[in-house]
Amino acid sequence: MHVAGKVISAMKTIVCQEPNRLIQTETTKPVPGAGEVLLRVARVGICGTDMHAYRGNQPFFVYPRILGHELSGIVEALGAGVDGIEVGDQAALIPYVACGECAACRKGKSNCCTSISVLGVHADGGMREWFVVPAKQLLVVNDLSLDQAAALEPLAIGAHAVRRSGLQQGDTAVVIGGGPIGLGVMAFAKSRGARVIAMDIQDEKLAFCSSWAGVDETINALNAPLEKLESLTNGDLADVVFDATGSVRSMEGAFQYASHGGSVVYVGLVKADISFHDPDFHKKELTLLGSRNATMEDFAAVVDAVRSGAVEPTGYITHRCRFDELVDRFESWLPPEAGVVKAMVQFE
Ligand SMILES: NC(=O)c1ccc[n+]([C@@H]2O[C@H](COP(=O)([O-])OP(=O)(O)OC[C@H]3O[C@@H](n4cnc5c(N)ncnc54)[C@H](O)[C@@H]3O)[C@@H](O)[C@H]2O)c1
Ligand SMILES: [Zn+2]
Ligand SMILES: [Zn+2]
Structure with a gap:
């Protein structure tokens, strides 16, 4: 050169x-x-x-x-x-x-x-x-x-988690954690036609989830979150719960927000053990999924969503x-x- x-x-x-x-x-x-x-x-x-x-x-x-x-x-x-x-x-x-x-x-x-x-x-x-x-x-x-x-790569993490969850139009998704990773999950859950409820412990993060990702509802996880979710969903709770916090406590608590027959997706990760009470898992017949990185298919979905203006x-x-x-x-x-x-x- x-x-x-x-x-x-x-x-x-x-x-x-x-x-x-x-x-x-x-x-x-x-x-x-x-x-x-x-x-x-x-x-x-x-x-x-x-x-x-x-x-x-x-x-x-x-x-x-x-x-x-x-x-x-x-x-x-x-x-x-x-x-x-x-x-x-x-x-x-x-x-x-x-x-x-x-x-x-x-x-x-x-x-x-x-x-x-x-x-x-x-x-x-x-x-x-x-x-x-x-x-x-x-x-x-x-x-x-x-x-x-x-910005395609961080969004692809969210697109992958949503694809992996099998979330359907009309489902209710709770996304815990309103950082960049959770925001991507929220945006792609919305683009699938789900009702999306954001949860975080910081009100400013929740405000951003509303303004940028257009979530339907927000819940502060420090303030009776389960009761609030029950009232927002007629007691049905969430079809899919995504945890994008990187917090052991939040990951261990995520099962309580899932409906019977629902799924929990761990997008956030921690270098720690996570434990749960088996009856909480079995009585709901939960599906627990890990989600890591993204594939070419997810990148293609993100490019489409950005091109169309959906994200x-x-x-x-x-x-x-x-x-x-x-x-x-x-x-x-x-x-x-x-x-x-x-x-x-x-x-x-
Ligand atoms: N799956 C993957 O491939 C992948 C890729 C990149 C990052 N990650 C992981 O995703 C997680 C999130 O990443 P990020 O960059 O968005 O992080 P971040 O720290 O920016 O956001 C986390 C959010 O969770 C909220 N939070 C923390 N504890 C909470 C609790 N107990 N209840 C409710 N909300 C709580 C925080 O207020 C914050 O808004 C991290 O664990 C990160 O390592 C996963
Ligand atoms: Zn990154
Ligand atoms: Zn290989």
Whole structure:
């Protein structure tokens, strides 16, 4: 690459060197090999995973690490043998690299591949000017905005959980946790035609669930939630309860909100044991599901929903900065009082 006669071989890169330390440095601009694509990174979304990695409480996280798994960019060069993508295309990253051969992959469940590697988490991600990725990890979305494209991944988590639950039009869904993950679940549950009831312990979060995801009702989980749910549902409770809190207490309490014959989906995850009283599970003949990551099918559903306007991700971007400002800005986004739903880093 030449600019004004000079070869560009270095690029700005932000590295999480160790817990609580991000540095901006220079690394070598990569060259795409066979089957790979060179992406000029345009947007990187920041999520809870990045914040936990920064704080040092992301289990099994290895430092130093280049963060960044929610991103979009412009294709700048192609390695040998890449089809279906052209230079100049706008693409979103699908950060989950699956083996394609394990028991899960053979069942089409690449989202829970036995050796899954998430770019930006288990391997280096895109917090740098250029990023080389296997072509199969990119989704070409020329008709979306760069912001929309970078927000597909967190929304796909919600779309996957909703698809997995089998939620039907007219069902009642309770979604516990109004962070970015829960918001995605709410948006996709609404787009399926369900009646959606958001639950959180913070009223500001609940207000955002109403304004952005258009939920039908909200319940503060600190204030007699079961009674409130009973009165809203004529005593029937929820066909599906999604827990997106990352709270053991909430996950253990989630069964009480499900109807007899209903389902509970754990979208949020904890590094802890979860226990329940078996009669609470059996008497309702509950179905308990885990939900992890997302598949290509879920990404396609998100793209359709964004294209049709059923889901508009840009409305949940609350904070922004330029790449050069991130190292100084990052800390200020961490405290809950900062009110960050989705922060977006932009490169130009
Ligand atoms: N399934 C996946 O693949 C996947 C992917 C990404 C993140 N996650 C997980 O999803 C969870 C949510 O992520 P996030 O980024 O939205 O988190 P977040 O912390 O931004 O949001 C969690 C929300 O839950 C609320 N909450 C906490 N305790 C509660 C309780 N007892 N009752 C009701 N509400 C409560 C909080 O007020 C907050 O609004 C985390 O556990 C995260 O690790 C799962
Ligand atoms: Zn994320
Ligand atoms: Zn696999």
